[in-house]
Amino acid sequence: MSAYLMPLNPRETPDSKMATKSKILIADPLSESGLTPLQDPKFQIDIKTGLSEAQLCDIIGEYSALVVRSETKVTAKVLSCAKNLKIVGRAGVGVDNIDVNAATKLGIMVVNSPDGNVVAAAELTLALILAAARNVGRAAEGMKAKKWERKKLVGIQVQGKVLGIVGFGKVGQHVARGAVGMGMKVIATDPYASATIAARLNVKLATLQEVLQTADFLTLHTPLLASTKNMINEKQLAAMKPGHSIINVARGGLIDEDALLKSLESGHTRAAALDVFPQEPPFKSSSSVALLSHPNVVSTPHLGASTSEAQHAVAVDVTEQIRDVLLNQLPRSAVNAPTINSSDLEKITPYTQLIEKMGLLYTAHFKHQPPSYELIFSGSIASVPTAPLFAALINGLTKSISARGTTVNVVNAKLVAKERGIVVHEKKVSEDTTYSSLVTVKGTNGDIIQGFCSEGSFPQIVRIGDFETNFVPQGTVVIARNFDRPGMIGVVGRILGGEGLNIKNMSVAARKFGQGGKEGDALMILSVDGGKVREGALREIESTNGMLGAQVVSFDSPPEAAISAKL
Numbered sequence: 001m002s003a004y005l006m007p008l009n010p011r012e013t014p015d016s017k018m019a020t021k022s023k024i025l026i027a028d029p030l031s032e033s034g035l036t037p038l039q040d041p042k043f044q045i046d047i048k049t050g051l052s053e054a055q056l057c058d059i060i061g062e063y064s065a066l067v068v069r070s071e072t073k074v075t076a077k078v079l080s081c082a083k084n085l086k087i088v089g090r091a092g093v094g095v096d097n098i099d100v101n102a103a104t105k106l107g108i109m110v111v112n113s114p115d116g117n118v119v120a121a122a123e124l125t126l127a128l129i130l131a132a133a134r135n136v137g138r139a140a141e142g143m144k145a146k147k148w149e150r151k152k153l154v155g156i157q158v159q160g161k162v163l164g165i166v167g168f169g170k171v172g173q174h175v176a177r178g179a180v181g182m183g184m185k186v187i188a189t190d191p192y193a194s195a196t197i198a199a200r201l202n203v204k205l206a207t208l209q210e211v212l213q214t215a216d217f218l219t220l221h222t223p224l225l226a227s228t229k230n231m232i233n234e235k236q237l238a239a240m241k242p243g244h245s246i247i248n249v250a251r252g253g254l255i256d257e258d259a260l261l262k263s264l265e266s267g268h269t270r271a272a273a274l275d276v277f278p279q280e281p282p283f284k285s286s287s288s289v290a291l292l293s294h295p296n297v298v299s300t301p302h303l304g305a306s307t308s309e310a311q312h313a314v315a316v317d318v319t320e321q322i323r324d325v326l327l328n329q330l331p332r333s334a335v336n337a338p339t340i341n342s343s344d345l346e347k348i349t350p351y352t353q354l355i356e357k358m359g360l361l362y363t364a365h366f367k368h369q370p371p372s373y374e375l376i377f378s379g380s381i382a383s384v385p386t387a388p389l390f391a392a393l394i395n396g397l398t399k400s401i402s403a404r405g406t407t408v409n410v411v412n413a414k415l416v417a418k419e420r421g422i423v424v425h426e427k428k429v430s431e432d433t434t435y436s437s438l439v440t441v442k443g444t445n446g447d448i449i450q451g452f453c454s455e456g457s458f459p460q461i462v463r464i465g466d467f468e469t470n471f472v473p474q475g476t477v478v479i480a481r482n483f484d485r486p487g488m489i490g491v492v493g494r495i496l497g498g499e500g501l502n503i504k505n506m507s508v509a510a511r512k513f514g515q516g517g518k519e520g521d522a523l524m525i526l527s528v529d530g531g532k533v534r535e536g537a538l539r540e541i542e543s544t545n546g547m548l549g550a551q552v553v554s555f556d557s558p559p560e561a562a563i564s565a566k567l
């Protein structure tokens with residue numbers, strides 16, 4: 001639908017798009033039922049799991065979409081090999097295995113499933129709280145070794161104990177519900193927590209220090225970020241009550257493993273229950289192995305999301321979004337793009353086409369880049385989200401002057417603008433204009449293009465600089481400036497006709513603003529077909545007595561967007 005949300009690949013022509021299927025690579029084990037949304041003749045699904053970075057780099061160039069869980073690392077290197085990739089789908093929550101910044105730079109959308117495995121992760125957390133309290137791991141190991149260790153494995157009960165939650169998001173809140181149900185007192189820390197939700201769930205919000213000092217059981221539920229890496233370290237462990245237990249079903253890097261082992265060895269930490277590790281599988285890391293081997297540690301191999309219900313939910317969530325994006329529809333949970341509802345998108349789509357063409361015309365006609373632009377939305381278009389419209393402007397302004405390695409879309413438009421030094425100030429003016437909606441692109445030096453979309457959603461340009469006009473920006477358009485005197489149209493018609501070009505449409509734009517000199521001047525805007533407009537033909541037009549300049553703007557074939565003599 002909108003190229004600014006779901007770009008066509010620059011190398012993909014409409015014909016090749018019709019002929020070839022979009023290839024989707026499933027690179028981590030995915031629930032089979034989750035593949036249903038992709039059962040469509042337009043798609044080819046390849047399942048290839050356990051690929052190394054080099055193997056992935058070798059094949060990723062063929063694919064339009066990539067689906068991963070936490071095992072495959074979608075590095076900047078992999079993304080740089082992914083010449084046709086439009087979307088990476090993470091069948092789960094955490095995107096720390098995906099270089100989202102690199103994807104954003106390349107205009108590759110990243111989507112995830114923020115809700116699909118929340119219950120599963122929370123239920124495993126509750127299971128591990130109880131396992132830590134009752135020494136379930138050690139007891140189970142002992143039974144397999146025919147050891148009947150009843151005295152040694154006396155545990156503690158959780159009822160009446162304090163559960164400290166670090167990260168009161170979706171999983172943290174669900175854990176709190178279960179813990180309150182088991183009679184625990186729950187205290188949580190999260191700088192972005194909702195006080196209303198906390199009160200509703202009977203959870204006290206506090207600082208990290210307060211949580212550490214009061215918790216009998218501490219459970220972590222934050223993402224792994226630079227700010228949360230090793231957030232539980234020697235100092236934090238020392239601040240905790242002796243005999244506490246620690247549970248981690250979030251991410252391995254949140255805990256300093258060496259510090260935790262020391263604390264377990266000293267008996268300050270009573271037990272730890274771990275589902276996640278800095279490197280997975282953890283068996284090559286000496287710190288992880290030492291920790292796993294400690295008798296008071298119970299561990300699971302990153303099973304938080306591993307229930308059939310959760311795996312079905314995350315797979316469907318992500319494959320539906322992949323299907324939608326490949327069919328130019330909206331994803332519902334993009335990590336690196338704004339979300340726009342479908343009714344707004346319907347309004348925006350014709351305007352993305354208009355604004356891209358206005359940007360292209362601006363660069364072609366005025367032939368310079370001012371220090372900054374104003375993008376002004378007047379009338380009803382002022383009420384919709386404008387991120388795709390901004391992306392369309394950046395694409396239009398840069399289309400004819402950029403090496404087309406990267407598509408500009410809503411994912412990377414801000415970065416592309418920054419890299420090219422383009423500053424755009426958006427303005428929304430809701431008062432009535434002559435048009436129900438009008439868009440203005442204005443450079444700081446006053447150069448201006450205005451346009452609107454007619455009822456049939458056709459983009460129309462209504463002002464170029466000082467000239468009032470009305471034409472549809474499509475195909476090849478010759479723009480000539482001449483003294484406003486009789487016979488000029490005939491001259492241009494004769495030259496273009498002599499070139500075998502057919503004039504499909506013509507409009508004369510009168511000067512409405514500014515000074516046109518003694519004789520006055522006008523713009524002639526001619527849509528032509530039947531071949532390419534030669535530079536020589538433009539020179540002939542331009543050298544005719546009474547002509548002031550001529551240029552050709554190609555709205556449909558970007559690489560030759562504008563050739564011009566002086567205008």
Ligand SMILES: NC(=O)c1ccc[n+]([C@@H]2O[C@H](COP(=O)([O-])OP(=O)(O)OC[C@H]3O[C@@H](n4cnc5c(N)ncnc54)[C@H](O)[C@@H]3O)[C@@H](O)[C@H]2O)c1
Pocket residue numbers: 093094095114117118121166167168169170171172189190191192193221222223224227228249250251275276302303304305306
């Ligand atoms: N083991 C598994 O299989 C499994 C399954 C699901 C989720 N997870 C992980 O669990 C974590 C939580 O998932 P979620 O769905 O609840 O995410 P979420 O985004 O809903 O919640 C995360 C919360 O952490 C908070 N937070 C961020 N920085 C913080 C800090 N410094 N201190 C305190 N709070 C902070 C955020 O404000 C947010 O509320 C993620 O790391 C996710 O990857 C693991």
Ligand SMILES: O=C(O)[C@H](O)COP(=O)(O)O
Pocket residue numbers: 069070071091092093094095117302304305306
């Ligand atoms: O972040 C997540 O969603 C969980 O860690 C689940 O990871 P997985 O998909 O590899 O099980």
